[in-house]
Amino acid sequence: MPKHGKKFTDASKQIERGTFYEPAEAFELVKKTATAKFDETIEVAIRLGVDPRHADQQVRGAVVLPNGTGKTRTVLVFAKGDKEKEALDAGADYAGAEDMVAKIQQEGWLAFDVAIATPDMMGTVGKLGRILGPRGLMPNPKTGTVTFDVAKAVKEVKAGKIEYRVDKAGNIHAPIGKVSFETEKLVENLRTLVDALVRAKPAAAKGQYMKGISLSSTMGPGVKVNTQKVTS
Template sequence: MKHGKKYVEAASKIDKATLYDTADAIKLVKESAVAKFDETVECHIRTGCDGRHADQQIRGAVVLPHGTGKSVRVLVFAKGDKADEATAAGAEFVGGEELIPKIQNENWFEFDVVVATPDMMGVVGRLGRVLGPKGLMPNPKAGTVTMDVTKAVSDIKAGKIEYRLDKSNIIHVPIGKASFSEDQLAENFQTLIDAINKVKPSTLKGQYMKSVVLTSTMGPGVKLNVSKFSN
C-alpha cells in the first residue's frame, strides 16, 4: 500500500524500535493525525489470553471520562414503562417485536449500540444471526442487558465503550479523537487500561498485555512500554 507524503512525514518521527511512554505516544499520535477529518485515536492491546478458553475470554465495558467524541445512536428493546424510560434517557430508537422484520428484511442498521431489558431477550435472540457478527448483540457483561435502561443509555451517551478479544486475542477500542487534548486522551487511555487490568483472568499464565499500540485512523502506530501499566 502506497502512503501519501503526509503519512510518510508523520511516520518518520516515530521510531519503530522504541517503546514510548504514554504521554510521548499520545503526542506523536496527535502529530501524525494529518487527515482532513478529525481522526479517531485507537488503542490495540495484544493479550496473552487464549479466547478459546471460556475463563480467558475478556469482555466488558467502561465509561471514558471524556467520551469518544462520537455521537452514538442507541436502539433499546423494551416495553411499557421501560420503553418510556429509554425515550426519556435519549435513546434514538425504542421498540419491540415490530423492529424484527425491519432489521431482518429491510437491512436497517441506523444504530450503533443495542440495549435490551432481560424480558425482551427472547425477541432480540431471534436477531442473533444478524446482530452477532456486527458485534451489536446485547450482553449482560457489557451492561447492555439490563432493567436500568436509563443508566445504560446515559452511560453510552457519556462515552461508554465495549472491549472484547477478537479472534487473534487482541482488543481494539477507540479512546477519543485527534482533536482531544493530550490530557483528555491520557485520562481516557488510563481509564481503559485500569478496566482491562481489573478483568485479568486468574488462570492466565505468562504475560497479560503483550503489546499496546496507539494509532489514529489514518496514521502510523506507536508502540507503548507495557511494563509501565500492566500488573
C-alpha cells in the same frame, strides 16, 4: 508489503522504531502525525497474554471512558411500556419491542450503533442473532446491554461507554478519543481502559498479561507505548 502514501511515510519518519514512549508523549506523536483533514479517531491496540481459543481465557466487557470517545452513538432500546418511555426520556434514539424487531428483520434496518434490551425482550430479540451477532450489535449481559435499568445503560453509552472483546490473536482494539482531545484526557481514557482490562484478567491467564500497547490515528502510523507507564 502494503504501499503507503507520502504523508504516511513522512509521518512515520517522526517515530523512532523500537522506541516505547510514555503515554503523554505517545499521544502527542499520534496527534502530530495525524494528517487527515478531519478530526481523526485515535485507536488503541492492546496485546494480551491470553489464548482466546480457551473459554476460560476470554476477555470481554465494557467501560465508560471519563472523557468519552468524541463520537455520538445512536442507541436502540428493545423494551415495552414504561421501559420504552424510560429509554426515550434518557436519550435513546429509538425504542420499541416487536415493531423494532420486525423493522430489522423485514427491512434490514440497522441505523444504530448500540442495542440495549430489557431481559424480558431477549426471547424476541434472540431471533435477530444472525443479523446483529456478526455486526457486534447483539445485546449482552456481560457488556451491560441487557438490563432493566435502561436509563442508566443509555446514559452510559451516550457518555462514552465502549465495549471491548479479545480477538482470535489475543488483541483488544478500541477507540480512545479524537485527535482534537487534550493529551491529558486521552491519557486518562487510556488508563481507564487498561485498568478495566487488568480487572478482567482471566484466572487461567499465565505469564505476562499486558504484552503491548500501540496507538494510532485513523490515517496515521502506530506509536508503541511503554506499558509499565500505563499500568503503574
